[in-house]
Amino acid sequence: MLEMFTYPFILRAFVVGTLVSLCSALLGVNLVLKRYSMIGDGLSHVAFSAMAVATVMNWAPLWVAIPVVIAASYVLLRLGANDRLSGDSAIALLSTGALAVGIFIISMKSGINTDINNYMFGSVLAISRSDVTLSVVLSLAVLALYVLFYNKIFAVTFDEPFAKATGVRADFYNMLIAVLTAVTIVLGMRMIGALLISSLIIFPAMSSMRVFKCFRNVVICSAAISVVCFLAGLIISYECSTPTGASVVLINIAVFAVFCAVAFFRGRIALNGADSDK
Secondary structure, eight states: OGGGGGSHHHHHHHHHHHHHHHHHHHHHHHHHHTTOTTHHHHHHHHHHHHHHHHHHTTOOHHHHHHHHHHHHHHHHHHHHTSTTSOHHHHHHHHHHHHHHHHHHHHHTSOSOHHHHHHHHHOOGGGOOHHHHHHHHHHHHHHHHHHHHTHHHHHHHHHOHHHHHHTTOOHHHHHHHHHHHHHHHHHHHHHHHOTTTHHHHHHHHHHHHHHHOOSHHHHHHHHHHHHHHHHHHHHHHHHHHTOOHHHHHHHHHHHHHHHHHHHHHHHHHHHHHHHHHHO
């Protein structure tokens, strides 16, 4: 197993994947609690379209995708705030439209199938040294902003009307969550893929919520699950020559099943204890 870390592309994947997994887990808790977890799926489709355009035009994909996806996150929030359009409807409109644009542009250009497959399904080989530098800087910025505004984000997540009543700028912090999510989605796409990156946000949060109820405990557990699942998926991918993204997601599914079982048996034990007290 130690041999795999002698390869530069594995080291790059390890560094970027660990940081992106950590960012995804932290933001995922807030998105799931706000019932906005599918924003990751919508933004990943927008990122795919932006990267497809960048590839066709021979531009740097990450530098193009990041501002485009941040702009898309703003549009999603504005559409979701419309009384006539629910949040999931806004995500569906934007994601399907962006995906259609990306596929249309790809169809106009031949010879880029390999790059597009990397964006759709992920590949550890697709991460360059320049990608690592940008990813590390932006991931650390995401983590720093999350920690810095942790209390405000917590307030907006649990009770937005009350947060507004106490003077918290809820719209600003909602936008901050969306922007941080957008950056995380773009950074993780090269390795996990557009079709699977949203699972990196949803599964760790859902798993930790099965066992823990305190917000801080959920966040810490979610972060630990996400990083461990990524490392396990990376090792399995190397040892079994399987796609990294799919391996990571399958490990997350297995962990989710284990946490569901733990919650079930803990509930049964608590119920039996209550019955015996009677």
